[in-house]
Amino acid sequence: MRRRHLFLAALPLLQAACRGVGGGVADRRAPDDGGIGGTGRFAAAEHGSDDGGIGGTGVFGSVTGLGSLRVNGLLLETSPATAFETPGGAPVLPGDTVAAEAAPREGGGGAGRLLATRVAVFHPVTGPLERAADDGGGWSVLGTRLVLAPGVPVRDARGGAAAELRPGRTVAVSGLWRDEAVVATSLRVLDSGAPAAASLRGLLRAEGGGLVVGGTRVDARGVPAAGASVGRFVTVQGRPAGGGGLVAEGFEERPLAVFSGRVSALSVEGFVSPNRDAPGHHLSGFGLQLDPSSPAPARLGVRQVLLGRYRDLFRVEQGLPLPADDEARRRALEGAAAEAAIARWLSSLR
Template identity: 35%
Template sequence: MKTGKFSRRSALAAGLSGLLLPQIAWPQPTERELEGGIGGTGIVGVLTEFGSLIVSGNRVQTDGQTRFSDGFGVMAQSDLRVGDSLTVEAAGPKEALVARRVHVTYPLVGTISGLSQTGGLTVNGVSVRAPGGWAGLSVGDRVAVSGLWRGQEVIASRIAPTERTDDLISGDVAQAFTSIRVGPVRLRGRGIAGLPDGSFASATGQFDPESGRFRVTDLTNTRFVGAAGALTRLSIEGFLAPTRAAPGYRISGLGHSFERRLDLSPYAQGRVLFNGGYTGRFAAETALVLPAGRSERRRVLRNLAAG
């Protein structure tokens, strides 16, 4: 079992303990892998701040070749905002990552159909927890929700007004009998029948609040597109959700499975940053339980990026 920079030095600098995942051992990486000569890094999490991009404790540079997009098409780097939920494909070693693709992966874009007194709201039939509250928002407003899935709900990191008329939902695919869902929402439309259970899908179309179904007009079923070449590392911020397949958990909304031998039960209740190798399955090597409070979590992730 190996100990890397993340699990010791960076985590301690952040003021927390980095935990090696139990009951697993991986071969040492080759010299070329250590130099960043092979493969890319896939990063999923929330944009913490600028000065390069800090996402899930990673500092990522951009250059003239970096592509920026969201679920509706091409966007400019200047359109990014702190709190956006990002999928990043980056090349280079950990200390000098350069983004080849930065994609704003909204879990939800749609109309607010309900507000709760506890600070939550409902978009596309999905419960959204808004830690900052929903002041200034009203039922009927069109919004783009950034954040992370936690089971069947979304923990928002940013809720922004939008002029988009198409709805969007993205996350894990769940199949049950003839039903295909993302989160709690049933999908309808061409192309969904071939979606594998547990895979990632991003669908645009229209949500029908009467039936609770999402009519798909356009569908993407890949989170990573190979912009930085074949990925050999992942850095993922998220919440675990139980699954029948080994190792018994997956990261909500990610669409990629863990290596089967991992013991993830100690991390089932919190918001966790996982880092490790990727060979078609996520061979996570370290797990860092993140603070629930936004300001403290931001401090921890900033320290990780600096370390």
């Protein structure tokens, strides 16, 4: 399988109405027309006319099983042509969060079968572990708090068993944004001999006269103005700063971010949050705007798999609440109720 060794961005955002700030980062405003690709019109222009044509299926979530990949109750089959994008070529394992592009598998064999053309690992935050001052001895990375449930996999950079967590160790965190925290689904402890790495992937906000991603203060002084926009999903690379921040050395804001091609359907694991400065709701940490006319109601703060269609907004047709326990979550996603919901969603896409 081809493997590209990349640091990855993830789902891009609806542009937000954020005021500009200093530090060399632009506040580029555009029509409030949505979502994947920065704006729905941009994505359409990149991949064809804006006619609502059928694209692929975008899948974002945590891996629950192998033998192909189980994500969000879907079976993502792979082939020699599937492109894997993982840091250092490390294997994809249960607990890793991934973004995938897929198409229905021809020949039947199950309602949830898709053929993945591309699978990209998503790390919302990478950096040295710190004790969270306001969390009773919990952990944070670059000032962003980690929510760690018992049994979250902790592995070395290549996927093997890692030693215990301790302050100062650099970790790449797989997980889901929940407001300003990351609900961790797995951690990779990077090689102790490697230079300390630091990166963030999330919504760039203007707050208190500065820049913030998640719970991390970003020092962007000296970064070129063309590097990123407030209110967009960005990848920030740099070095750890004292007091739990990040000194930015570069911003990346790709038009299509994780999804390299047009997508017209989405299966997304995450949390829904209210918009800060406007009515409506978005996928926490990504800013992906939900269609207010969606059949499925917005359930704030509940971990769930959202199934629906995407054009300029994410029209959520079904929401599958997920248990907190890993094993219970896996069983729920493989159970009859989830299977029936997934089958209805896939059938609606034909």
